[in-house]
Amino acid sequence: MSGSKRATKTKAPLKGICHLAGAGPGDLGLVTLRVRELLEISDVIVFDYLCNPEMLKWARPGVEIIYAGKKAGQHTLRQEEINALLVDKTKAGNRVLRLKGGDPFLFGRGGEEAEALAEAGLEFEIVPGVTSAIAAPAYAGIPVTHRDFTSSVTIFTGHEDPTKPETALDYSRLAALPGTKVMLMGVERMGPITAELQKHGMPAETPIALVRWGTTGRQQTLAGTVGDIAQKILDTGFQAPAVAVMGEVATLRNKLGWFEKRPLRGKRIVVTRTRQQAGVLSAELRALGADVYELPTIRIEPPEDLRSFAELVQDVHSYDWLIFTSPNGVAAFFEMFFKLYSDAREMGGVRIAAIGPATAKAVRAFHLAVDLQPSEYVAEAILTEFRAKVGDIENQRILLARAQEAREVLPKELVKLGAIVDEAVAYRTVAETEDVSGGIARFRNEGADLITFTSSSTAENFMALKLPLPEGLKTASIGPVTSKTMRDLGLSVDMEAKDYDIPGLVAAIRAHFGA
DSSP, rough: OOOOEEEEEOOOOOOEEEEEEEESSSSSGGHHHHHHHHHOSSEEEEEESSGGGGGGGGSSSEEEEEEEEEEEESSSSSSSHHHHHHHHHHTTTOOEEEEEEEEETTTSSSHHHHHHHHHTTTTEEEEOOOHHHHHHHTTTOOOOOBTTTSEEEEEEESOOOTTSTTOOOOHHHHHHOSSSSEEEOOGGGGGHHHHHHHHTTOTTTTTEEEEEEETTTTTTEEETTTHHHHHEEHTTTSSSSSEESGGGGGGGHHOOGGGGSSTOOOOOOOOOOOOTTTHHHHHHHHHTTTTTEOOOOOOEEEEOHHEEEHHHTGGGGOOOOEEOOOOHHHHHHHHHHHHHOOOGGGTOOOEEOOOOOOHHHHHHTOOOOOSBBSSSSSSHHHHHIIIIIIIOTTOOEEEEETTTTOOSSSHHHHHHHTOOOEEEEEEEEEEEOOOOTTTTHEEEEEEEESEEESSSSHHHHHHHHHOOOTTHHHEEEEEEEHHHHHTTTTOOEEEEEESSSHHHHHHHHHTTOOO
């Protein structure tokens, strides 16, 4: 037998890729599907100051998140450092997502970052985004082109100081161009910029509108003329970031303005639901014009005794009734059920009861009927419903799928009625330990007009954060059980939903603010 060395396989190095993506102008609804998809699969996320941090809630657990924000006079990282960071992270085999406000190739220096990646021989992808140059004026009711006014638009940056001899902008040519002019950045230099434009022939009476934080609940519009806008900025304290629109189309905002007329405009509202559930309430409030930010205080975890839960789910066909008290319970139950069975008919003849329309809707999403649903959305109401609709439940077997921390009222009262009750602890709520979207920092720095609580656990865990409460802060509760917990914690209850669900909570908020 000849002596020969055995060939060994070497593991191929991971091949990284960097996605240079536009995060849109601020409204989460204007984030592209491609960006959301990339957020869900990326290993490293590098984001800018103008990116809405709320989108980071779509990132997968464990992702590395790096803030590389730059605003006037404050640079977390220099551009050269950002380029090197993207190269290093991509070269290490990561899927890197570089998020830039608006579109990456419109004054976003995305071209420079792409060049750095190309020169390093690395793979990259460009993902265009909705630019604030178009979106912010649109949300202010200003079309940048209009058949009756202009068929052209010029976009330029006000980032450079026009008094510098080496400025790249040709103000004489810019002033002479027909049509709408949109300026990104430059609010701090509005005086010198408008003076330079007038010096080169732009009429002082040219209409102008500045749109601050366009497409978000913080949107503000300041209107004037090229001749007086700089003084108006000083008089009002108007600040960046803002888009400036110059031209006759700016006058159309009085007729076409729509976003800033919404009923909850200017109200800063905090949502404390879990990161996965907050979106529904946030979206409804944003649709009413509120400036919503999420500060999740709880998250949903599997039960501590997963084996016992699985055994009860496995035997569901042997029960007379299956009771759900929340959508979380429904989700956890069927996630386990379909791990054990591949056919819904394995549930047998068990009848289903659900507390609240959201819970019932979650059940129906699995194409199952709800046999019993009380008109009130609290545990006690289902006891009344059993007495009225079912009658005698003595010796009937009931499986109750619910949270580990749930109140004992329901199982105790069902037992008093003679039922045989098994509690399937489907999930538990624990304190949220991550502040991915920066809600805690924003609450500390900016405060809020209103904070919402959708369960006792959201209130308890919020108070455990020991955050200073801003003067005048109002509170909203989803129902009497949550309200009792809030009062026990020393919180006032300024509004309570009449219907104990998300639409009811939104209705209570609208009514309170006279909207």
